[in-house]
Amino acid sequence: MRVKFLSVLALVCLQALAPAVKAQAFPQKPIKLIVPFAPGGSTDMVARLLAERMSPILGQSVVVENRAGVGGVLGADAVAKASPDGYTLLMGTVSTHGASPAVYKKIPYDAAKDFEPITNVMSVPSVLTVHPKLPVKNLQEFVALAKASPGKYSYGSPGNGSLGHANVENLLQLAGIKLLHVPYKGGGPALNDALAGQIDALTDNLPSTLPHIQAGRLRPLALLSPQRSKLLPDLPTYKESGYPDLDEGGWFGLLAPAKTPRAVVLRLNEAAHQAMQDPAFKARAETIDGIAMANTPEQFGDQIKRALARYQRIAKSANIQID
Structure with a gap:
């Protein structure tokens, strides 16, 4: 009986150690x-x-x-x-x-x-940018421009239902403005048309647009992030621009x-x-x-x-x- 008991005890101990052994063995x-x-x-x-x-x-x-x-x-x-x-x-x-x-x-x-x-x-924060041809320097001026001409100005996104689409639509609701949505098949084509001035505005992750912002080919208006960027310290967040619900990148x-x-x-x-x-x-x-x-x-x-x-x-x- 003692031998049988010790065998059972050993089996229980091995089962208890199995997860730890498996973790050590992985991968x-x-x-x-x-x-x-x-x-x-x-x-x-x-x-x-x-x-x-x-x-x-x-x-x-x-x-x-x-x-x-x-x-x-x-x-x-x-x-x-x-x-x-x-x-x-x-x-x-x-x-x-x-x-x-x-x-x-x-x-x-x-x-x-x-x-x-x-x-x-x-x-990683995302940033709302516009083509430099637009006569706006900040988000408030852009909202005022859009309100004056509902549906006249456009924005691009990586596609219908994309994160960029949803985030801009959230802004449109909060600001009470209308923009023409131009969906693309990916962020790259949308960025190319934003640079060419084929669309007026674009929201994208900061790493993708930063070189073009620094070169003056796109003008940043607001940052979707809980805090300002160290790379663009003068650019206000959406929250600082009057939209506290837009605070997560x-x-x-x-x-x-x-x-x-x-x-x-x-x-x-x-x-x-x-x-x-x-x-x-x-x-x-x-x-x-x-x-x-x-x-x-x-x-x-x-x-x-x-x-x-x-x-x-x-x-x-x-x-x-x-x-």
Whole structure:
């Protein structure tokens, strides 16, 4: 009986140690980090920066793969349906876990239930710019110009239902103005037409537009961020310009498929936070005005819930809905 008891006790102890052993053993092969947007954008930039720093910490390559389409939906869905083993991750954004679920009638994943949040990584402000031909120097003057001629002036977005579309529509509601929406197939074409003066206004992540602002090819009016940019210290935020509801910029966070083991989630959280402390990571983040957003899986989950609620409210009030 004593031998049998000791055998059972040993089995119980081994089962209790299993999660810790599994966490120590992870990863045993390269990890795929899916970016749900095209190469070269802010999401891609942050993902590659994180992957480069996480690889030596984990002892395995973290390989970035771009799967663009439908406002980030295609890439996010691929991760939602992947094996929950920690080897396929998503660089999620306010688009994949905020705007897109709010505006698309049919979306193949549940942003709240089909993922395990790991950690937020970085927040990057977006900026409203206009072509220099417009006789405005700040947001108040732009609003006055638009009110004087409803529907005359245009703004571009990366597409119907995109984050840029939702954010500008939110401004239009709050300011009581009308602009002509010109949707594009991606942020690049919208930026090109903004530079050419084919559209009057554009909202985009600051890293994408900063070189053109500095060269005088675009004029910044307001920053979507809780604080001013170190790169454009004279540019006021939306809140400072009279729109306190517009105070959160875009963020980029790490997610895994739902039911990924807790021990694996925590190992990835630890590795990501360690990577974000790397001096090279911090230095690169400063060049794009990125704000580190390291947090727990639970805190990141709460951020996602708030983003979903906010953009559902915007989509409903602006009647933005896509089949």
